[in-house]
Amino acid sequence: MIGAQLARLNPEAESFEGGGGSPNPALFPPQSHPDGLSLETWSENWWRWVLSIPSAQNPILSVTSDCSAGQGGPVFYVPPFPVGSKNLTRSCVVEQGKAVAITLSSVLNDYPCPDPAFQPAPGQSLFDFLLAGAVAF
Known part of the structure; x- marks a missing residue:
């Protein structure tokens, strides 16, 4: 995953307009450790x-798959839409307080491939090579 954002659903969070000083006080800052773990x-x-769910039920491969497949613990992982999808709708039920x-962006590269x-x-780092391939996405 190239980037991610973690937020706590909190209906009682003070709004920016209400003088809270943050446009979204429920978002975790980049260096925070929600539930004891770094954002990384x-x-x-x-x-x-993602990788623990069989392809036939995997919500990142099909918008009709159950968003709750394999979910557990204090965080709900929101599945992205399949690559190339447009104008889709997905409904997921998330427990309050999770x-x-x-x-924000993710790319799976199966290097080395056949x-x-x-x-x-020659002279190109593996990181730069994979990054160049990810630009297409």
């Missing part, structure tokens, strides 16, 4: 959640 660890856990993890031509250029 929550991002890793998002991938563990944090919600939303991916195509022998799919390799970094």
Whole structure:
């Protein structure tokens, strides 16, 4: 996952207009540790959640799959829409008080793959090679 945002659903959160000083006080700051874990660890856990669900039931592969598949713990992982989808609607039920993890961007690259031509250029780092491939998404 390239980026994620974690927020706690809190109907009692003070609004920015109400003088709370934050446009959305329910969002966790980048260096915070919601429920004892860094946002990086929550991002890793998002991938563990995605990869633990069989393809036929995986909500990131189909908007008709159940959003609650494999969900548990203090965070609800909001599945993104499948690549290339447009004008879709998805409904998910989230328990009050649960944090919600939303991916801002994610790319899965299955390198190394069977195509022998799919390799970094001489002198190119693996990171730069994979990043260049992700730009297309």
